[in-house]
Every structure is written in structure tokens, then in C-alpha cells.
Amino acid sequence: MLCKALKYAALAAGALCLSLPAAQAADVTVGFSVPSLSTAFWTSAAYGVEKEAEKAGVKLVKVDAGNDNNVSQQIGQIQDLMQRHVNVLIIGAANDDALKPIAERAIASGIPVIGFSTPPNTDKLASYIGADHYDMGRLQAECMGKALGGKGKVAMMSFITGQIWADLRAKGFKETLAKEFPDIAIVAENRLATTRAESITVAEDWVQRFPDLAGIYTTVDDMAGGVVPALKAAKKSVVVTTSNLSPSTQKMVHDGDLPCSSIQKIVEQGRNALQQAVLAARKEPTAKAVLLPALMVTKDNIDTIDLSSVSAPADYRP
């Protein structure tokens, strides 16, 4: 009887062993921790990191906290990666403040940390990789300026306050308009709306208040996704610009409902993060910050533009 039990146990152990790849020998092991690999952003980021790791011939250990909110899970996973003695960590934080102590603990134990897009809130990072959000706002301003012929009234949906990336995009938009298109006036700015539904309400208020409103800036494409159909239904011709490129946004640009969208090179960010990580692991000098310029997608280039630096191919599985 006991033999039977042992046989099952051995079988189980065997099954577990087989399901794991044998540890490889590489001089550098990179730990990569993200909040959620079920979002398009982190999947594309993981793709970039992974491709670059293959190219550099280093071992990559990815962990996924499973949800944008699983802060304690992510901390636990980083604790595991530290135990595994990875040489360097790349962290996209589920919560920048909550990940600060564990990141600083890793750094104190001799494991350099690269902050990725949403870095742990510490000034001891070896490097930070992210999009140039100011540039994304700047490109929107250029697109808006051209579409309006350099004059008219514009309103901004700038996302909620306290989101640094949203602040930077809005800043890039405002400063570029002021410099390059001084005849365009910003007549209103909303910092409450974030969702599709909220954006529709705000846009409807604006077209009532400003009958001659010519343009609306939106921080993310979710907002534009609400605003564009609502304005279309109200038969208002208002130019809407946005950032990011979800499939529905691609369609709107393709159909000419949106003149443009400024997007970040997510895969390219992943590649840069891995490059900086390898430098840090080998104790070579790293760049304090790598900000990747934005890309402009318009009706003219949407069918031809190379998006390989932006998003992972559809058949990629992290």
C-alpha cells in the first residue's frame, strides 16, 4: 500500500520537474517584474525585454503579479527573485510608493534596479526607462495646429491631476501650441474625466458653452473613443487629437475620424530596459534616464508605419 502511495508521489515530483526548464548557464540573470501581463502595454514591454535578452544572451526571469492591483503579490515575487540571486531587476511598479522599500532593499543587497515606465518611487534606481510623454503632447499640438490651420479655440481633457505622465503630455501640448501656433486659444481644461462616458459628458458641455469650439485634446485614446462618436452624432465638426493606439483608435485614424494619435514605442522601451539592466549587472555605467521619443500615426501613414517598435506581434505569448 505504501509502495503505491510512494509511486504516486514520485510521479507527481517527476511531473513537476519535467514542467520546468533546467537552469541555464549565463553570466547575467535579469529579473523582470510587472504588474499585469494581461494588459497590452506590459505584454509589448515584455516582448521587447525578451527579444533583447535573447540577443544579448542573458537569462531572463519574468514574473507577473497578475493584476494591476496586486501590490503584495508583486513584492513577494521580487523577494523570490532576490532569493534566486538575479543580478539585476527591472521593475514596473503596481504602486510606486509601495514598491519603494523592496526596491531599496534589493539595491542595498547589491542588486541594481531599473525602473520601467512606472518606477518604484526611489532615487536610487540605476536607470529609468519610459516614454517621453512631453513629446507625445508636443506631437498632438503639431497635429492639432496643422488641422486647424493655426487658429481657433481648443479645449483640453487632461486626465486627473497627480498622474505625472498625464501632466507631461498636457504640458507638451500647451507649450508647443503657445510657441508654434500662438493664434490658437485654450478655452477650457478638464481634469476630472478619465473614462469614455465621463469624456462624452464633458465634450457635450463644451460644445454648448463654446459653439465655435474647433478642437479637443485628449490625454488617452479611451477618452477620444467617447468624444469622437458623440460629436459625430451631434453633427459637430471638432478636431480631436489623442495618444495611444488601441484597435478602435486605429480604426478611427484609418477612417479619418481622428487626424492623428501620438504613441509610445513600448517594445523599444523594453529593449532599452534590458540593455540598461545588462550594463548595470556588469557594473558598467548606465544612463540615468532613457526617454524614448513618440511616434505620430496619421491617416496617411497608418497602413505603412512600422509598428514593430510599438507593440508585440499578435502571436507573441509572454
Added chain:
Amino acid sequence: MDTTVADSVALRRPCAVRSRLRFGVLGQVRYTIGVATALIAAAAFAATFADFGTFENAANVLSLFGPLAVLSVGQMIVVLVRGFDLSVGAVFALATVITAEAMNTAGLVGLAAAPLVGIVFGLLNGVLVSYFRVQPVIATLGSLLLARGAALLAAPNGQAVILGGDAQMVLLNLQLANIAGVPVTAIFTLIVFLVVAFVLYATAFGRRLFMVGGDPRSAALVGVRVHAVTVAAYTLCGFCAGLTAILILMRTGMGLPTEGVGMEVQSLAGAVIGGSQLSGGYANPFGVFFAALFIQTTQSGLNFSGISPYAAEMVMGCSILLAGLLDRVSQRIFRTA
């Protein structure tokens, strides 16, 4: 405590009760599944990764399994009395938020808010399930949403509540601290389990829990106040969720309104792999302790492995299935023995 004559008769003859609840040696085999699977997982990963089978990593795994273990042992108590609690994840999230805010105004004393929040929700669940006869799935789903909403409302903007300077460092340092190599959080967890074991096996209340779980009607006939015992079981489960909040605060140093999604199901898995049965009547803290350890060992091992996180989820799922199968298989082997 009121003890009716019938009650005390039943309590004076524990052997009769025990044999009916299959308390014999063979009945205990189901509680060893957690130990067996934890050992198998640890051995498999230690054989695969050089850094896994070290004392250092054992301490690491022990420092991580606390939240799941404490939630699972709470879940075990309600499963024992034929219920379950879906609200534990949301309740501990709410408890972290309230506690963080309490600590920011009152200092370390505010830590007491965590078990209190848990007890309030446990009481609510218990009263709904017993006196109002609401089915556990509805009662605890309702309180899950209630707790989640309250957590988001209590936190400014629905964002995480950062613990103020000193209190945060005290908690975070406790998470790192160890006594003779054993993490303080693991000792905390162990104490919770010892207390639960004491309540179950050495008190009249514990015996009543088993009686209600085994057969509520018979328990009522011998004078056990089934409703009150059920309320107490849910309250204990809520209390455990509150204690989990303390462990989470020690790890993150923040009140996190959106934490704990999915933990209700994991804690149920912990209770069941630990030998509980959803139909009630079975409970063993020892089994649940190792079941939670098994789940954390597997998770940590998969984090070591570097395999695709998607595949890792599947391996995790297969391991839990394997544990379930092992339970069945062992029962067949030892019953025919």
C-alpha cells in the same frame, strides 16, 4: 457559557462523537496531503534550482506564506460548519485601509483596527447566514462588494493610503526581522495556528464547532446553539482576515483598497487541500498550515523558474489539481488497507 444537561453529556463522551466524525487514525490521512504536497514541491524545486533548497529561501517562503495561511485557517473554520466566506479578500483590503488611516492618526495603537474590521464583517456574515438563513454564497458575496466599496470610499481617490513615517518603518522592519532565522511573520502565523488548534481541540466551543459541522440537527438536539456557533465561526474567519491585513501592512507599508482579489478562492483551496470538505465536519489546522505552505512553495518555485507567467499559472492549476487527486487516491489506498 450556558451548558445544558444534554450538552454536557455529549461533551463528557467525546469518544462517541469522535467515532461518528471518523476521528480515527485512518480518518487523519486526509490531513497529511498538505504536508506531502509541500514536501514534493519543495523537493522538486530544490532539485531544479540551486538557490531554492537553502535555509535562506526556506525563511523567504515562510515569510511569504503568512497571508494565505491565516486566511485559509479562517476559511477552514467556516467550512467546518458547512459554510464558506467569499469576502475575506475584500475584508482584509478594507482592514488595511482603515488600519493605515487609524495608525496615521493614533500611531501603533491603530493596528487594533485591523482585527476589529474583520470581526465586524465576520459578525455580519455569520448573522446573515445563521439567523437570516441567507445562503453563504450570497451573504458573503454581498459583504465582499460592501467591503470593497467601503475600502475604495475610505481611501482618498480610491488610491493606496501610505503609512506615516515611523509606523511604516516599524512594520516594514518587523517583516524583515527574524528570531533564530525564523521570520517574525512566520512566528505570527504559527501562533495564529496554535491558537486555532487550541480552540478546536481543547475547548467546548471547538467541540461544538465539530458537532455543528458534522450534523447540525443532532447538535441542536443535544442543546448546542447552532446559530450562535455559526456566527462565532464566521466571526473567527473575519478575525483571521483582519490579522491577514496586519501581515499585508507589514509587507507593503500601505493601506491597499484593491488588494486581495482572488484570495477568497485561494484560501478556500488552502482549506480544502488541508483536508476540509465543503460539506462540513472536517478541519485540521495542521493540514491547512502545510497546504498554504505548499501553495506558496509552488508559487515561489515558479517565480524562480523563469518560465512564461502564463504557463506558470497552468502549472499552479495542475499542482492544485494534483493535490486534490492525491487526496482521493490516498483515501482509496488507506480505506482498503
